[in-house]
Amino acid sequence: MKKIDAIVVGAGVVGVTAALALQQRGLKVIILDQGPPGQGCSFGNAGVISPTGFPLSAYYRAFNLPTQLLKVSSPATVDWASVPRLLSWGIKYAKATRPDEVRRDTALLHELARHALSSYELLLGADLPPINRRGYLLVHLSESEVRRAISSNSIRTSHGAAVRLLSNAELVEMEPVVRGLRTGATFVEQAAHVTDPAAFVGSLATVFVQRGGLLQCERVLTVESKTNGDVIVRGARANYFPSMVVLATGAYVNQLLVRCGHKIPLIAERGYHVELDVEPGFIRRPITLPSLGAVLTPSERGARIAGLSHFGSPGFKARTQLLSSALERIRKRIPALKPRFGCQIWSGERPATPDSVPIVEQVPAHCRLFVVTGHGHAGLSLGAVTARILADLVTGKVSGYSSQLSSERFG
Ligand SMILES: Cc1cc2nc3c(=O)[nH]c(=O)nc-3n(C[C@H](O)[C@H](O)[C@H](O)COP(=O)(O)OP(=O)(O)OC[C@H]3O[C@@H](n4cnc5c(N)ncnc54)[C@H](O)[C@@H]3O)c2cc1C
Structure with a gap:
């Protein structure tokens, strides 16, 4: 079997942009989803890419x-x-x-959203679908x-x-x-704005494949992360042994975290x-x-x-x-x-967090397992932004966002 650097589970706007960002950093990436790209929550949003939040x-x-x-x-x-x-x-x-929390979350959401469009441009370059x-x-x-x-x-x-x-x-x-x-x-x-959010995600997935990525129809049943760092993704059709896994299954992320003893709000x-x-x-x-x-x-x-x-x-x-x-x-x-x-x-x-701020984190005590979810009302706006933050985290680049976007902020 060919070496897989990273598996991204979930082909919504968040998973596909995450996969594109990892690919841009030179990783060999597979996306697994139980259906075609963009058929979950990303299918029917209002199509707004907002610079504020x-x-x-x-x-x-x-x-x-x-x-x-x-x-x-x-x-x-x-x-x-x-x-x-x-x-x-x-x-x-x-x-x-x-009030102090609302002020802090408002500032953070505005800071992330300010880069919404430019992050898509940086990820897609000349391949950016019409916006x-x-x-x-x-x-x-x-x-x-x-x-x-x-x-x-x-x-x-x-x-x-x-x-x-x-x-x-x-x-x-x-x-x-x-x-x-x-x-x-x-x-x-x-x-x-985009006029067809599902087609937009489909076009991003096409770019991912054209750039050498693999997109596979697979329902993931469990993700296991061993103490020695190995990760096993067990699907309905096959098992996978990648170097790392990114969970981008939207509102359903906790189902795949059960075996890792982690739960996010x-x-x-x-x-x-x-x-x-x-x-x-x-x-x-x-x-x-x-x-x-x-x-x-x-x-x-x-x-x-x-x-x-x-x-x-x-x-x-x-x-x-x-x-x-x-x-x-x-x-x-x-x-x-x-x-x-x-x-x-x-x-x-x-996928809704209590403070409306997304979660981008390495699962505590599981160094090869990452989560990107919780975009609430702003997944289309912030997809490419969090993708780049995730790619920094995965490749060990220091980012000011690690604690702000970790689920540990909830205590
Ligand atoms: C009515 C509405 C309007 C909105 N308007 C906007 C807007 O204008 N602008 C904006 O920025 N945001 C908007 N949003 C929010 C935005 O749509 C979401 O934040 C975004 O779609 C979340 O993307 P996601 O990739 O995290 O989740 P999803 O799109 O749900 O993707 C998760 C994927 O994981 C897959 N999956 C789940 N479990 C498994 C498994 N076990 N194995 C394999 N695959 C699995 C699913 O099939 C799915 O494809 C709106 C949302 C709604 C509902």
């Missing part, structure tokens, strides 16, 4: 979280059957809502939302992001469809999308409606509505009705937004 704890504070989760019209809810398994995560989340660089809009639906936006925008600006409040005339000129929503809008200039935060019955060009850039927890985003067929936060333990049952109800509320303001005939509501599980 806030943790969820900046929006849902510990004291108002129960009300938010119970309110019928809230964009956030919980799978009640999962609650007993979410308690320890919930305690860590509550700690992450302390639309038209910014994105946050539309504010009430005067109180505008006031909150002014304060968030000053934080974005203090971290170096180019954002500005638009006049109504500017907003309608940019996106005539939001004519009926004109209370105010923020324009995030350096944001970009990670839950699944389901989001949903549905294709809308509109033509391509209906909107030119993603339009976020923060108070409704949804993003109206350009897609190959026209546009999608994507979003919501439905918390549970990995594998919990989806409730597509949540998106149908949210869409009904949005249609009161933009009646043209009907689901496309015959299109099902899709849902995917975001």
Whole structure:
């Protein structure tokens, strides 16, 4: 058998970018996934590559979280059957809502997101698939939302992001469809988007293969790491003996960590999308409606509505009705937004850490086993950024991020 330097388990946006970064450092890499690339959570995101980022704890504070989760019209809810398994995560989340923690996590997320696009450029060079660089809009639906936006925008600006409040005339000129929503809008200039996130990941995987990588369909059953450092990946079809393993299985990472005695605080935060019955060009850039927890985003067929936060333990049952109800509320303001005939509501599980900051680490006491996950709402934005941090870690290059992105930060 040919020598394998590294196996990356998981071909979502995080795993494929990680594999590309390791390959760039001269390693022979195989990606194993139970299905084609980009069919997990990375399939149906809103396609935004954002240069800024806030943790969820900046929006849902510990004291108002129960009300938010119970309110019928809230964009956030919980799978009640999962609650007993979410308690320890919930305690860590509550700690992450302390003002000093929110400030620290906001600064770190902005610092990482600032390199979102340039990291893709560094990884892909001339092979970078098409990315639309038209910014994105946050539309504010009430005067109180505008006031909150002014304060968030000053934080974005203090971290170096180019954002500005638009006049109504500017907003309608940019996106005539939001004519009926004109209370105010923020324009995030350096944001970009892709119109087909799954195809984007597929193209990255193609580049990985063209550069000599192997992509194999394999469901990984267990990962064992011996005291002498050897790692064995046992798959449904074959066993593998690489020099090192990177787990990038999104919300499901803990399943493969069981035999290593390590567990990271990670839950699944389901989001949903549905294709809308509109033509391509209906909107030119993603339009976020923060108070409704949804993003109206350009897609190959026209546009999608994507979003919501439905918390549970990995594998919990989806409730597509949540998106149908949210869409009904949005249609009161933009009646043209009907689901496309015959299109099902899709849902995917975001890997969510308590502080919304990803985890990139070497598994304690297992020197050849690494984890990269926990990107929550920002996997497409931060995929290439964390890939480069992971490659530094794996190749022993000193990085200032080792403690900030390690799961040991939760104690
Ligand atoms: C509605 C919605 C909108 C979003 N919008 C945005 C956005 O606009 N911008 C942004 O940056 N982010 C967005 N996100 C978040 C982003 O999609 C996620 O952070 C990202 O997809 C996580 O990628 P991942 O590679 O970690 O996980 P996944 O894409 O889930 O990949 C994990 C892979 O591991 C594989 N796997 C799991 N277990 C095994 C096993 N045992 N053996 C083999 N393979 C296995 C799965 O098949 C899967 O392919 C959104 C998410 C949702 C749900």
